[in-house]
Amino acid sequence: PEKCPICGGEKFEESTWLCQECMDTAKNETIKLLEVLKEDFGLSDGDMHVYFSGHRGYHVHVESEVVQSLDAISRKEIVDYICGIGFDAESQSLTRGKAEKSSNWHARIIKGVREFISNASEEDLEKGVGLKKKIAMAFLKSRDRFLKSLEEAAEPWKAVKGVGLETWKKIFAYCSQQEFVKIDTVVTADVHRLVRMANTLHGKTGFKKTELSMAGIDNFDPFKDAVALRKGEVTVLVHSAPKFRIRDETFGPYRNVKVELPTAAAVLLICKGKAEVHEQHV
Structure with a gap:
């Protein structure tokens, strides 16, 4: 609010806290990042080390000699790819057949669209995608038809009257943002950045920077496993x-x-x- 409803003050003191939802979101972004690094850049598990930072996020250290020799400009190009910067959603096909012959990002987003449609609620469509209630309800009633049209590489915006191309563009754009990876772009591109050592304590939490095995990321609990x-x-x-x-x-x-x-x-x-x-x- 612009003013405090109790005292009428207009100056606010911001306070942040570590919550389970935020930590889970950071972990999911890390898992997405590892998937892109392996599938799109050809890195192996042995090329990477994953750490919980001790605070709010995770660090992925890539130790391949090829990557270590990259300058800041090259790193920025990788950052743009990982974050989906410059990806033109409107120029992409919405069907599976064409997507499978396209970029890895495109195929990944089409998969995300199918998963979203399979599980989307009315709230997801209205508040997330930004559809009007009437269109959202029509979409949910025809969910199976849309999924079938995607599987058959048909044009899904022609499957149901009232749910046209513009609606599908909104869904595709929303799903694209969910698939793109959220990373610290400044730190990733900085070749001079100092990196916190493993097993040292973070000054904002008292938690330790903890190395994770690739198989142990899903079950890692920072509120338990990083307590020193x-x-x-x-x-x-x-x-x-x-x-x-x-x-x-x-x-x-x-x-x-x-x-x-x-x-x-x-x-x-x-x-x-x-x-x-x-x-x-x-």
């Missing part, structure tokens, strides 16, 4: 903190209260500026 400080308790004065989890314990919410917490939970709050040390117990 596992002994002792600390009494802290918590100013304000939402409900959160460390390992198998849930804490909070807290507001202006003194509480004894496991060291990892206390350090997280302190790093986030949510609490200050009152007393430490060994």
